[in-house]
Amino acid sequence: MNLTPLDNEKTLSQNFKVCMIGLGKLGMHLCMKLLKANIDITEVVVRSRSKVTVFHNGKPINAIFSPENISPEVNVVIIAVQDDNIARVAAQVPVAENRLVLHTSGTRPLSDLEIHPHHGILYPLQSFSETVVPIWEKIPICLTPKAEDDFSRQQLENFAALAFVQNPVYCLAEHQRKVLHLAAVFTNNFVNYMLQEAYDLCAKNEVDFAILAPLAEETIRKAFMFNPYLMQTGPAVRHDRKTMDFHQQLLIENGINPTLYQYLSEAIMAAHKNDDV
Numbered sequence: 001m002n003l004t005p006l007d008n009e010k011t012l013s014q015n016f017k018v019c020m021i022g023l024g025k026l027g028m029h030l031c032m033k034l035l036k037a038n039i040d041i042t043e044v045v046v047r048s049r050s051k052v053t054v055f056h057n058g059k060p061i062n063a064i065f066s067p068e069n070i071s072p073e074v075n076v077v078i079i080a081v082q083d084d085n086i087a088r089v090a091a092q093v094p095v096a097e098n099r100l101v102l103h104t105s106g107t108r109p110l111s112d113l114e115i116h117p118h119h120g121i122l123y124p125l126q127s128f129s130e131t132v133v134p135i136w137e138k139i140p141i142c143l144t145p146k147a148e149d150d151f152s153r154q155q156l157e158n159f160a161a162l163a164f165v166q167n168p169v170y171c172l173a174e175h176q177r178k179v180l181h182l183a184a185v186f187t188n189n190f191v192n193y194m195l196q197e198a199y200d201l202c203a204k205n206e207v208d209f210a211i212l213a214p215l216a217e218e219t220i221r222k223a224f225m226f227n228p229y230l231m232q233t234g235p236a237v238r239h240d241r242k243t244m245d246f247h248q249q250l251l252i253e254n255g256i257n258p259t260l261y262q263y264l265s266e267a268i269m270a271a272h273k274n275d276d277v
Contacts, residue, residue, distance in 0.1 A: 015040065016039055016040060016075060016076050016159055016162065017040050017042040017071075017073050017074050017075050017076065018034060018039055018040060018041045018042060018074065018076045018077075018078060019041075019042060019043050019044065019045065019070050019071070019074040019076070019077045019078070020034075020041060020043075020044045020045070020078050020080060021044075021045040021067055021077065021078065021079045021080065021081060021089055021093075022045070022079065022080040022081040022089075023044060023046050023080075024080065024081070024082075025128040025129060025130050026080050026104055026124070026128045027078075027080035027081075028130070029128050029133075029134055030078070030080060030104070030124070031044065033136050033163070033164075034163055037162065037163045037164070037165070039162065039163050041061055042061075042062065042071060042073065042074050043061065043062040043063065043064055043070065043071060043074065044061055044062075044063055044064070045064055045065065045066065045067050045070070046063050046064075046065065047065070066092065067089055067092040067093045067094075068092050068093075068094065070093060070094055072094075072096065074099065075096075075098060075099050075100065076099070076100050076102065076155075076159060077093055077099060077100070077101045077102065078102050078103075078104065078122065079093075079101070079102065079103040079104070079113075080103075080104045083105050083107060083108050086103045086105060086108050086112045086113075087108075087112040087113075090103070090112055090113050090115060090116065091115055093116070095115060095116055095117070097117060097118075098118075099116065099118065100118050100119065100120065100151075100152060100155045100156065100159070101113050101116040101118070101119045101120075102119065102120050102121060102122045102156070103121055103122075104121070104122055104123055104124065105121070105123065106123050106125070106142075106177060106178070106180065106181030106184065107178055107181050108121075109174060110144065110146060110147075110174060113146075117149075118146065118149060118151050118152040118155065119146050119152060120143065120144055120145040120146055120152050120153075120156040121142075121143065121144040121145075121177065122141065122142075122143060122156065122159075122160065123141075123142040123143075123144070123177060123181075124139050124140075124141055124142075125139065125140040125141075125142055125180065125184060126139045126140075127188050127189075136164070136166075136167065137166040137167060139167055140167065140168045140169075140170060141160055141164045141167045141168070141169045141170070142169075142170050142171075142172050142177055142180065143156050143157065143160055143169065143170065143171045143172065144171070144172055144173070144174055144177050145157075145171075157171070195216070197256070197260070198212060200256070201251075201254060201256065204254050204255075205254070219231075229271070232268065232271075232272065234268070235247070235265070236264070236265040236266075236268035236269050236272075237268055237269070237272045237275065239269055244261075244265050247261060248261055248262065
């Protein structure tokens, strides 16, 4: 559901002091976003001090090389590392009664942070790349605070209200966040792979891949305007075996295995087997 920031001036004006652990693709962009929102990034945990200069922007940021050395004044720790390392890194963060410890994963559970009395998840639902600056205002921010802990919930909501003023912010249960991440894999990762297949096919035949951009944009626009099921088109939904056989032969001629095309076509036909064609 949409989260309404708490109307509490005293709490919202709290001086958050943040430590960011990890400066990968997400960590770097998140640091830059927080700095622009005038959030105090007191220190960052890095493997190389040179990375800090990338987003320093004139603001003094202390670089440290181990979570064990996080300053006692830090009251928000954001762990932005690979999923398999979250629990290990969280265990190295000094436990403090008034500190909120967060991770940014779409799949890892709250229990990875259970050593800390107050914890939660701050999951920006977007694909991040080193060379592309994200449009933060369009990125949904998904929050999952520790269950039955008013301090964790209030601090997480207030932090999001200060850091992501223009963003859509949602409070999700653990299972909702995990399902959303899975849906995001279909929406982003698998779609991007399909686009790569189209790109390769075009490149092999000296066809400008950009010609497909309006088609891709219209497909996404209609999918989110209506039910994607109702917007399905193409030879598979029409059960047009002749065209599908021709496409598979064309793939073979281009040195591309037709197995994926076959699987997806069969899946579409099965989903629409009762449709009028």
